[in-house]
Amino acid sequence: xxxxxxxxxxxxxxxxxxxxxxxxxxxxxxxxxxxxxxxxxxxxxxxxxxxxxxxxxxxxxxxxxxxxxxxxxxxxxxxxxxxxxxxxxxxxxxxxxxxxxxxxxxxxxxxxxxxxxxxxxxxxxxxxxxxxxxxxxxxxxxxxxxxxxxxxxxxxxxxxxxxxxxxxxxxxxxxxxxxxxxxxxxxxxxxxxxxxxxxxxxxxxxxxx
Numbered sequence: 001x002x003x004x005x006x007x008x009x010x011x012x013x014x015x016x017x018x019x020x021x022x023x024x025x026x027x028x029x030x031x032x033x034x035x036x037x038x039x040x041x042x043x044x045x046x047x048x049x050x051x052x053x054x055x056x057x058x059x060x061x062x063x064x065x066x067x068x069x070x071x072x073x074x075x076x077x078x079x080x081x082x083x084x085x086x087x088x089x090x091x092x093x094x095x096x097x098x099x100x101x102x103x104x105x106x107x108x109x110x111x112x113x114x115x116x117x118x119x120x121x122x123x124x125x126x127x128x129x130x131x132x133x134x135x136x137x138x139x140x141x142x143x144x145x146x147x148x149x150x151x152x153x154x155x156x157x158x159x160x161x162x163x164x165x166x167x168x169x170x171x172x173x174x175x176x177x178x179x180x181x182x183x184x185x186x187x188x189x190x191x192x193x194x195x196x197x198x199x200x201x202x203x204x205x206x207x208x209x
Contacts, residue, residue: 105153117185
């Protein structure tokens with residue numbers, strides 16, 4: 001199962017300091033404590049709008065989400081929350097469950113460091129989640145074909161926020177692995193019935209497990 005977290009920096013912390021703490025303190029602290037099967041941090045480089053409201057979109061894969069919930073109610077959770085307070089605006093962290101679909105390109109391996117362009121997408125009120133996902137997948141396959149190799153991979157997350165937790169008005173997230181100067185995903189115009197909530201350029205860091 002995959003979950004995501006939108007991680008905002010503390011107001012008194014610069015983005016570069018936030019990233020440094022996340023990569024050199026927080027992520028290494030978490031790895032021996034949680035049963036992650038994949039762990040990726042997509043650090044924001046530029047966005048529209050700016051400010052975006054968060055500075056990293058983190059992706060977590062686990063086999064047993066309930067086991068993670070149990071850890072978060074134990075001393076392990078206390079350790080992680082204490083460290084979060086050192087660099088995040090903790091009250092504004094926004095988690096969700098994400099159902100990932102590979103749209104185009106090879107299956108995901110391990111990408112230690114790669115440029116990605118990300119679109120946070122909102123569906124029309126009358127559209128079902130399933131219809132929304134099918135429109136996004138069909139549209140983004142066209143983006144991939146027209147990029148002529150400029151996009152190495154496209155994936156799509158259908159997002160379900162955790163109950164009672166604040167999350168941006170976003171129903172899905174499209175991720176493009178970029179070759180060259182980029183712009184293929186970031187500059188795309190959405191089809192009818194889909195609104196682009198945010199466009200994000202990121203540097204993605206994955207910890208090999």
